[in-house]
Amino acid sequence: MKNLLCKNPIVLMAILWIVVPIFIHSNYFIHIMFMTTIYAILASSLNIAVGITGLPNLSHATFFGIGAYVAAIGSLNFNLPFYVTLFIGGFIAMVFGVILGIPTLRLKGFYLALVTIGFGQVIRIVELNWMSVTNGPMGLPGISGAVIGSYELSPKAFIYYGFVILLIVSIITKRLLKSKIGRALMAIKNDEVVANALGVDVTKFKVFAFIISSFFAGMAGTVYAHYVTFVSPDSFTAADSTTVLCMVILGGMGTILGPVIGAIVLTIAPEALRFADLYRVVFIGMVMVVSIIFKECNCAEVIISKTKNLFSRQSNRDEVSLHD
Amino acid sequence: MFLQQIVNGVTLGTIYSLLALGFSLIFGVLSFINFAHGEVAMIGAYIAWYLVSRLSLGFLPACLAAILTSVATGVIMERVGYKPIRHSPRLCAVIVSLGFSFIISTGVQLIWGTEPQRMSEFSDVSIFSIGGIIFNSTQIWILILAILMMIALQILLRKTRVGMAMRAVALDRNTAGLMGVNTNSIISFTFAVGSGLGAVSAIMMATYYGALYPTMGGVVGMKGFTAVVLGGPGSIPGAMVGGVAMGVIESLAGAVFNAQARDAVSFIVLIIVLMVKPSGLFGKELVKE
Numbered sequence: 001m002k003n004l005l006c007k008n009p010i011v012l013m014a015i016l017w018i019v020v021p022i023f024i025h026s027n028y029f030i031h032i033m034f035m036t037t038i039y040a041i042l043a044s045s046l047n048i049a050v051g052i053t054g055l056p057n058l059s060h061a062t063f064f065g066i067g068a069y070v071a072a073i074g075s076l077n078f079n080l081p082f083y084v085t086l087f088i089g090g091f092i093a094m095v096f097g098v099i100l101g102i103p104t105l106r107l108k109g110f111y112l113a114l115v116t117i118g119f120g121q122v123i124r125i126v127e128l129n130w131m132s133v134t135n136g137p138m139g140l141p142g143i144s145g146a147v148i149g150s151y152e153l154s155p156k157a158f159i160y161y162g163f164v165i166l167l168i169v170s171i172i173t174k175r176l177l178k179s180k181i182g183r184a185l186m187a188i189k190n191d192e193v194v195a196n197a198l199g200v201d202v203t204k205f206k207v208f209a210f211i212i213s214s215f216f217a218g219m220a221g222t223v224y225a226h227y228v229t230f231v232s233p234d235s236f237t238a239a240d241s242t243t244v245l246c247m248v249i250l251g252g253m254g255t256i257l258g259p260v261i262g263a264i265v266l267t268i269a270p271e272a273l274r275f276a277d278l279y280r281v282v283f284i285g286m287v288m289v290v291s292i293i294f295k296e297c298n299c300a301e302v303i304i305s306k307t308k309n310l311f312s313r314q315s316n317r318d319e320v321s322l323h324d
Numbered sequence: 325m326f327l328q329q330i331v332n333g334v335t336l337g338t339i340y341s342l343l344a345l346g347f348s349l350i351f352g353v354l355s356f357i358n359f360a361h362g363e364v365a366m367i368g369a370y371i372a373w374y375l376v377s378r379l380s381l382g383f384l385p386a387c388l389a390a391i392l393t394s395v396a397t398g399v400i401m402e403r404v405g406y407k408p409i410r411h412s413p414r415l416c417a418v419i420v421s422l423g424f425s426f427i428i429s430t431g432v433q434l435i436w437g438t439e440p441q442r443m444s445e446f447s448d449v450s451i452f453s454i455g456g457i458i459f460n461s462t463q464i465w466i467l468i469l470a471i472l473m474m475i476a477l478q479i480l481l482r483k484t485r486v487g488m489a490m491r492a493v494a495l496d497r498n499t500a501g502l503m504g505v506n507t508n509s510i511i512s513f514t515f516a517v518g519s520g521l522g523a524v525s526a527i528m529m530a531t532y533y534g535a536l537y538p539t540m541g542g543v544v545g546m547k548g549f550t551a552v553v554l555g556g557p558g559s560i561p562g563a564m565v566g567g568v569a570m571g572v573i574e575s576l577a578g579a580v581f582n583a584q585a586r587d588a589v590s591f592i593v594l595i596i597v598l599m600v601k602p603s604g605l606f607g608k609e610l611v612k613e
Contacts, residue, residue, distance in 0.1 A: 107599075109414060110357060114553060114594065114598060118595045118598075119595065121587070122591045125587060128584070129584050239426065242426075282431060285430065288419055288420065288422065289420050292412075292420050293405065296408065296409040296416050297408050297409070
């Protein structure tokens with residue numbers, strides 16, 4: 001049984017997401033669970049760009065924001081239901097992904113990271129100043145909730161709604177890891193020149209990974225917009241992009257379960273400090289610094305092996321004493 | 325009008341140049357953009373403001389203390405944060421530097437509040453005009469000081485043993501180490517010089533605008549690294565020219581459009597430069613094997 005779960009991270013995830021909401025009743029915990037779901041979608045979709053293909057994207061929350069704004073505008077101005085805005089939001093975010101991706105994905109490493117930061121800031125400035133469409137810093141209130149016929153999705157139902165998207169992202173990631181396309185993407189991550197020499201169309205595959213990643217970020221944005229019924233530029237800052245990237249790195253790049261675990265840890269941990277508003281940001285910064293250093297220095301392994309040594313020596317002594 | 329904007333732009337640009345030099349020096353030795361650099365500089369401005377307006381210290385000793393604080397912050401950050409992950413993927417260093425920038429900017433908000441503070445002038449401001457272009461004495465001081473600091477940095481890098489070691493580490497860290505250069509202390513020294521320049525630039529910025537605020541580090545930091553990318557990462561003359569160019573572009577954009585457009589313009593410049601010529605104006609061509 002344990003083996004089955006370890007081999008099927010998606011099953012483990014599904015059990016967690018189906019069982020936990022049944023046992024939580026407080027609105028606060030439901031909200032945290034929902035935010036965890038949203039961050040898990042964001043981290044998993046970013047993982048396709050960063051973890052599998054090696055494209056450092058520091059504007060993932062911007063695509064999330066684009067999806068949310070599309071849902072808000074679609075719902076307020078055109079009365080579109082949530083299942084329509086879901087796809088339109090994803091599609092528009094994808095279009096922005098193409099617009100940003102095609103000219104810039106020839107860049108490598110931190111140059112690409114810089115471009116994405118610049119892109120995020122330009123979109124933010126547009127959101128703040130295009131008053132007629134985005135209502136500037138005041139944001140857009142009064143987005144309709146998710147209604148099917150006469151049934152309106154409760155916050156708990158939103159967790160399941162978000163989880164369906166998370167499931168799709170995870171299955172796509174799993175399929176990618178085992179397919180020809182996925183191997184091409186991983187080849188690009190390891191060595192672009194070699195991948196190119198072996199006949200991988202590098203730019204095409206990079207754009208492909210980038211638009212899938214931005215598509216699901218846009219979808220997550222629409223789910224979020226219909227859940228909170230209010231969007232403003234402050235919900236999608238550069239800090240959010242960084243946090244999502246941190247989740248991916250912390251959890252393990254290029255794995256299926258890793259980004260989800262990163263999202264769970266980094267969403268729940270700062271909530272414990274919710275009462276101290278500003279200290280929370282300091283704490284997030286510290287978690288980012290400490291977790292990366294901890295992971296990169298293999299501190300966990302060092303500590304585990306040290307403690308193991310401690311125990312094994314002890315057990316050796318025990319064995320000796322037994323033999324005596 | 326046009327010439328007036330150029331003059332204002334050049335003044336602003338030299339301030340950006342000083343910040344960009346710090347970015348560029350650090351990029352030279354560790355090949356990553358230290359996103360917390362703007363925040364380290366901002367600490368300097370806050371310390372100077374605190375000592376002058378709250379403890380009524382003189383301007384010069386306050387500035388010295390401010391520069392020392394920034395230097396200490398930069399060096400501690402390097403020792404604690406960047407040294408352990410020097411051989412990890414560069415993305416990790418980027419995340420750690422962003423983490424530091426959160427910690428510092430929020431820390432400053434916790435200590436001194438979120439509202440902007442008023443920075444006093446360091447001497448009486450006199451205004452005079454030459455051929456219709458208006459100068460004030462603060463602008464002249466900033467220009468003179470900035471140029472002096474750039475010359476001093478050039479002398480440090482070109483004529484001294486430490487400077488030679490810094491250039492050697494930037495060129496090839498391992499070989500420099502084999503030649504007997506203590507790379508760890510040279511990297512720390514580079515952080516110290518960069519952070520000191522950043523503090524001077526942030527103090528100048530605060531005096532020039534007469535105000536300072538906790539998010540200043542992020543805003544000015546963005547301008548600084550745009551200047552670095554424009555000039556070519558790791559290139560010292562590039563950082564100077566890039567900074568001045570950024571200042572002029574921004575002033576002109578502010579005059580033609582509006583204040584918000586100024587910020588957007590710097591990012592659009594960043595994206596265009598990276599798309600057209602990622603190595604910048606003075607950078608080495610990036611050819612991989």
